[in-house]
Every structure is written in structure tokens, then in C-alpha cells.
Amino acid sequence: MADEDAAAGDEAEDAEGAAKGGKKKLILFGGIGLVVLLAAGGAAYFFLLAGDPEPAPGAGEAPQEVQKPVVFYDLPEMTVNLSTDGRTTYLKVRIALEVENRAMIEQIEPYLPRILDAFQIYLRELRPADLEGSAGLFRLKEELLRRINLSVYPAKVEGVLFKEILVQ
Numbered sequence: 001m002a003d004e005d006a007a008a009g010d011e012a013e014d015a016e017g018a019a020k021g022g023k024k025k026l027i028l029f030g031g032i033g034l035v036v037l038l039a040a041g042g043a044a045y046f047f048l049l050a051g052d053p054e055p056a057p058g059a060g061e062a063p064q065e066v067q068k069p070v071v072f073y074d075l076p077e078m079t080v081n082l083s084t085d086g087r088t089t090y091l092k093v094r095i096a097l098e099v100e101n102r103a104m105i106e107q108i109e110p111y112l113p114r115i116l117d118a119f120q121i122y123l124r125e126l127r128p129a130d131l132e133g134s135a136g137l138f139r140l141k142e143e144l145l146r147r148i149n150l151s152v153y154p155a156k157v158e159g160v161l162f163k164e165i166l167v168q
Contacts, residue, residue, distance in 0.1 A: 122147060
């Protein structure tokens with residue numbers, strides 16, 4: 001009889017230990033589930049509700065940005081030979097400068113020889129492969145803009161626009 005009581009006591013302890021282990025697992029998984037639920041709720045709030053609220057119709061209309069008028073200044077056409085290993089290759093380019101007003105053109109015009117010199121020196125060092133694709137033309141545009149702004153400082157040119165590019 002004592003053996004039966006001892007066996008019943010061991011079974012009770014095993015069941016009690018399993019219940020405690022099950023409770024620990026339940027708490028652990030419940031905690032993980034809660035963290036995941038909170039993270040998903042926070043992400044949903046951020047993406048769905050945290051954006052700029054739309055104004056009510058007729059209430060405080062936002063002012064529309066007005067595009068500033070710009071002025072374009074055409075540089076003289078330039079033809080340069082490119083740096084190649086044999087066959088002569090020419091680059092013919094017509095460029096327009098974008099500035100914010102006419103007063104800026106008056107500031108830039110005295111520096112025109114310096115601008116053309118900077119362009120000529122840079123363009124003569126280019127290879128035909130440097131001008132391939134839109135990425136090559138973008139790099140050329142950015143470099144010419146940088147050089148012109150260095151030449152005319154404190155005046156500022158907003159953009160360099162290609163009117164014609166011919167590689168022959």
C-alpha cells in the first residue's frame with residue numbers, strides 16, 4: 001500500500017512539474033505573441049495613420065508653390081577634339097545656362113572668357129566613352145556646372161542645359 005501511495009505521490013509531482021513547465025511555456029509564448037502584436041500594431045500606425053493628415057475641405061487651403069521665373073543665357077557653340085588614341089573625334093556642344101534673373105547674367109558676362117576656357121580644358125580631356133549613355137551626360141552636366149560656379153563666384157548658375165551634343 002505504501003508503494004502505491006509513493007507511486008501516486010510521484011505521479012502527482014510529475015503532473016505538477018509538467019503543469020509548471022506548461023505554464024512557463026504558455027507565459028513565454030504569450031509574451032512573445034504580445035511583443036509581436038505590439039510591433040505589428042506600431043508598424044500599422046506608423047504606415048497608415050502617422051502620415052500628414054489631409055486638411056478638411058475648405059479649411060485652411062495650403063498655399064501653392066509658384067514656380068520662379070528663370071532666365072536662360074546661351075553660350076557660344078563649342079567644338080573640341082576629344083582625347084583618343086589615333087582616330088580624331090570631335091565634340092560639338094551648344095549649352096544654355098539657367099540663372100534666376102537678368103541681373104545674374106550681367107554678373108556672369110564679364111567672366112565669359114574664363115567660363116569658356118574652363119569648359120574647353122575639361123572637354124578636351126574627355127574620351128568618347130565618357131560621354132556614353134545618360135549617366136555620362138549627367139556627369140558631364142554636373143562637372144560643367146561645378147566649373148562654371150567656381151569661375152563666376154559669387155554669382156551662381158542654377159543649371160547647365162544641353163541644346164545640342166554631337167560626337168563625331
